[in-house]
Amino acid sequence: MITTKKFVETEFDWPKGFYSDAKHIGLKHKKLDFGWLYSKVPATAAGVYTTNKFCAAPTAKTKEIVSQNHKLQAIIANSAIANSCTGLQGEKDVLTEQKLVAQKLEINPDLVGVASTGLIGTCLPMDKIEQGVTELNLTSNTDLTKAILTTDTKQKIVSVDFKIQGVNCKISGFAKGSGMIHPKMATMLAFITTDVAIADDTLQALLSELTDVTFNQITVDGDTSTNDMVLTLANGMAGNEELTKENSDYQTFKDVLHFVLQKLAQKIAADGEGATKLVEANVLAAQNKPDAQAIAKAIVGSNLVKAALFGADPNWGRIISTIGATPATYNPQTIDIKINEFLVVKQSLAVDFDKEEVSNSLKQDVITLTIDLHDGQYDGQAWGCDLTYEYVKINATYSS
Incomplete structure (x- = not known):
């Protein structure tokens, strides 16, 4: 019989050192549609990305910088517009987003990931994006979990508290996805944050392995998006000794991460467009x-x-x-x-x-x-x- 370790979900909030904010900047009619996630220190980063050959500009750029640097400190995200199949202009707009965020947060642009979701074939209104960046703050609110939604009817959020080496730690993950769900790598968009210290190669291997048995095992309609992406950020601010596969608490971290990814995958499947079951x-x-x-x-x-x-x-x-x-x-x-x-x-x-x-x-x-x-x-x-x-x-x- 198939069994997965179960953990108690806690009220959703960010792990130590993470901040976020979200705004309505006019990409949608009324709802939140733009926001960012920020870590007080550069975080170890791992990702999995769409296999669709028409990979959207923000997804491609984020994949490039995570693959090269294994670090991120911020993610800027929007809904309503995918910035996919937008050619050189779409690529230019991603670089502009990175620059705007980096200047405001006073960090390197290569520490800024970019994520978009929504209608394919439309360029971002960069005047609204630029104004939106000026309005964002570093807060403890979790409105970003709403700002990335498109046809979703509800948030997909999971938080779990646990101990590593006797130190209190947390993993908080959030995702969006309702239609165009048949990922061959991940889900539509998912972001996992943790204050655990973990080696970059260990985190990437774990995310890739667990994606195969969670996000890769959901389907709503058999279609794979151009913007699919899962990012995991681990900023180490819990203060544990850096985890590797040889560490005695490696399995605990793996079990909690598996639980969070599976819960998010199930929430996406349950909220498939028009779904009742x-x-x-x-x-x-x-x-x-x-x-x-x-x-x-x-x-x-x-x-x-x-x-x-x-x-x-x-x-x-x-x-x-x-x-x-x-x-x-x-x-x-x-x-x-x-x-x-x-x-x-x-x-x-x-x-x-x-x-x-x-x-x-x-x-x-x-x-x-x-x-x-x-x-x-x-x-x-x-x-x-x-x-x-x-x-x-x-x-x-x-x-x-």
Whole structure:
């Protein structure tokens, strides 16, 4: 059975040494749409980024500086406009944003990451951006978690307090994402902050590993954005001895980070455009880990499965046909399927079940699909949502 260590979430606030602010500068009609995150000292930085070949200018530039320097001290972010497919002007605007922020904070421009999300193909109104930077302050408010939202209906935030080497530490993460979610690296935008001291190569390896089993295992609609990015900043202000893989508290940090990333991934999947249900697929006893994860993600990504779950239809045929369409290796004669703990398939054959009872269970907010392949020792998980009329309505009018 798949288990992940659970931690107690605390009220969301920033780890030691982090500050932020957000403003409405007119990119959206009324809501917050612009803000920054700042660390009192340069923070060790790690990132994962979109694999879409049309990588947006801010994502490309941030990837470049994090890959080279492994340090960030500030992130400037906006919603409503993606600054993607904007050519040389988009690249120039990113450099301008870095310069404006660096001048105000009196730091090096190469310590400034840039993130944008919203409509593709539109340039940023730099007069509003410039004025917005002048209005930003260093505060303890967490309004930035709202300013990055687009079609999201709620914030995605997680905070966990824990101890490393007897020192009090915190990880706080926030994200946005509701549609165009089928990441092959991360989510739409996610930012993880911590006051733990950790070596840059250790942090990057951890983020890359854990992204594969969290953000890479969610899907809403099968589309990968041009702006996908996850950044993790660790400023070391908790005062612990720098963590490496050999440190005795490495596993504690890894477990907490895994918990935070998974919680954020689940919150994104649950808030898919028009969604009414979070869907979790657990694949057990596969021949290898990639196959287990591929099958799980295929199930939550199937439009037929998603539509059936929206209609509370326990049509397990859609699940097993999706499994059969994957390139994974398994014995097609030994599959068991459970829908919310109700066994509906045993050894790849139908079993008698109360259709009305199972259908009623599909009306709840969280649906669990468990597929036991009985063919190995590896498990995989993925998260998605149902496919509703509202999803079509939202995306039929997104740019208008």
